Amino acid sequence: MLSGALVLLGLVLIVETAVLGGGIGLLLGALFLLAGGLRLYLSFR
C-alpha cells in the first residue's frame, strides 16, 4: 500500500515537473519512485 503510494507520488512528481518545469521535482520524483520500487522489491522477495 505505502510502496504503491510512494511509486505513484514519484510518478506524479515527475510528470508534473516535466509539464510545468523545475529541476528539483524530477530529482524528488525519482527518489520517491526509487524508494517505492525498492520497498516493493523487498516485500516480494
Add this chain to the structure above:
Amino acid sequence: MAARRQRGVIRRRRGQGLERVLGTPALFATAYGNVGSSIYYALGVTALYALGLTPVVFVIAGLFFAATAATYAEGTVRFPEAGGSSSFARHAFNETVSFMAAWAQMLNYVATIAISAFFVPHYLSVFWEPLRDNPWDIVGGIAVVVLLVLINIVGIEESTRVNVLLAVVDFATQVLLVLLGFVLVFSPSILVDNVHFGVAPTWSQFFLAIPVAMLAYTGVETVSNLAEEARDPSRSVPNAYKLIAAAVFAIYFTLPMIALSAMPVRFVDGEYQTVLGEQPPEGFANDPVLGVVKNLGISSGGLLHALEIYVGVLAATILFIATNAGVIGASRITYAMSSYRQLPGTFRRLHRRFATPWLALTVFAGLAPIAAILPGQTNFLGTIYSFGATLSFTVAHAAIIALRARRPEEEALFRARPNFTWRGVDWPLFAVFGGIGTGLSWLVIVIQQPATRWAGIGWLLLGLAFYYVYRRRVVHQPLSVTTRAPALVLGPALQLEYRTIVVPVVRSNESEEALVAAARLAAERRATIAIVHVIQVPLERRLDQVAREEEDEADDLLEQARALVEAYGVRAMTRLVRARRAGPAIVEEAERRNAELLVMGAPRRPARRKTAIFGQTVDYVLKASPCRVLLAAGKRAA
C-alpha cells in the same frame, strides 16, 4: 590589447575552480553547511522532549524557521552588512536594542561553538567507544575548541571550496539516509502508535520541544553575515534563503519520521521513552544520526559498519567546520560590536604578528564555550542556544515590522511575502507570525527551564550592566545613540590604516586609473577594496526592473575590475547597486562598509565652460562622503 589581456586573466581565474564572487550557490552551500550540521545534535535533544511528536515539532519549528528566513532575507537585502538582527534593530530602533540583539547573538555563537564541538567526539566514538559519554566527550570538545581558536589566531584560512564540497556531500548523505529509511523502516502506523496525546509527550514537554527544535536551524544568520561580500544581494540573498528553506524542509521533515520509525516510543520502567532521546550507553541522544544508521535494519554487518564509519567521520567533520563557523562568527560579531562602541576597542585590536583579533577569539570563542561545555550537559547547551536564538529572532521580526510601519513610503528592492495592506502600511504577515512564534518560544524556555533561565537572563543582565558602565564612563555617550569607533591607528608613527577602500566604477579611463591607484595603495596597506557599480534606475521603473543586458554589462564590468585589482594581490569584493542616483548610493555604500577611503575616477570638464569642474556624482560624493575621497582625474585632463 589591454582588454584582451584582462579577459585572459579573468578566464584563467575562472579556470582555477570555484568563482570567488558570492552568488546564490555559494551562499546556499556555505549556509547549508552550517544549518545542515545541526541535525546531528538537534534530533536527539528534541526527541527527548517531543517523543512521538518529534516530526510534528520539527514541522512547527520549520514554519517559524521559514518566517524567520523571510525576515532575514528582507532585512539583509535592505542592509547588506554583517550583524543580522543587531543590524536590523539599529536601523529600526536604537543602539540599546541593537546591543541586546547582538549580545543574544553572541550567546548563540557561544552555544553553537560549545554544542558543535561537544558532539564531534560523540560521532568519533565509532573509533573509540568512551568518546560517546562524559568525561571523554568533555575533554574532546574542549580540545576541538582550543584547536580551532589557535588555528584562527594564527590565521590559517579555511578553503571555501572544501566547505562547499562538504555541504554537498552532507546533503547527499542525508538524502541517502532518508531514502534508505523510506525503503527499510518507514512505517506510518508506528508513527501514529508513537503518539499518546497529553501523556507522551505531556503538553508542557510538547511546548518546550518547539523552541528546542529551533536548534536545528542554527546558522540562519550565516547568509546575512556573508551578505557584505555578495555582489548582488537583492537577487542572491532571497534565492539563497529559498533554497535553504527547501533543503532544510526536505531533510528535517523526513529524517525525524525515519528516526521515529526506526526507534519507536516504548513504555519502559513506567514511562514512555525512545532510545533516540536517551543517554548512552543504551540511548542515542549524543549521536542521533548514528542511531538512525544502526537501527535501519541493515542485515549485512560489513555494510552497516562501513556506513557507521562513513556517517561518523562525515558528521564529525561537518561539526568541526560548524564549530569553526561559530568561532569566526563570534570574532566577527565582537569586532562589529566594538566598531559600534558596544564593547571596548580592545576586542578590535589585532595580534601584532598574526593580525587577527586574538582577544575576541580567546574570550568569546574560547573561554566562554569551554565554560559551557564543562558541565557536559547536552540539554543545557540546547536550551541555552534556543534562549538566545528565539530572543534574537524576535528582535529581527520586530525590527522588520517597525521598519515597514515607520517608513511605508520607502522603496524596497525586495519585500518578502505574505503581506497585508492596512492604513497605508504593507504589514509583513510572515514577520508577525514569526515574531509571535519565536517570542512565545522564548517565554516557554524562560518559564520551563530554571538553569537556562538564570544562565540566559544572567548573561543578558551582565551584558547590559557592562554596556551601561562602558557607555557612560568610557564613551561618554547616551546608551541609545549609534557611535562609530574611530579608524584603528597603529604603530608609533600613528599611521592611518586603510582597511576598506571603496571604488565606484563605470566604463571609463578615469575609473580604471582610480582602480589602479586604489589597488597600489591597498597592496601597500593590506587593505580590501570594495568595487561598486551603480545602475541608475529612472523613476518610472521599479528599482528591481533592470534590463538583463544592463545587468550582464554591469557584471562584466565588475568582473574585469575585480580581476584588475586582484592582479595586484589585493582582496576585492564587488557590489552591484540599483538606485535612483549614483552619488547617494556610493556614499551609503562607504558608510555601510565603514570605509576609510573612497577612490573614484573623475572626468574633468573642459576649462572654458563656466560650470563645475566635476560632474554631479563626484560633486555629491565630495560633499557627502563620510570618509576621505581620492580623485583620479585622468592623465589627459591633468
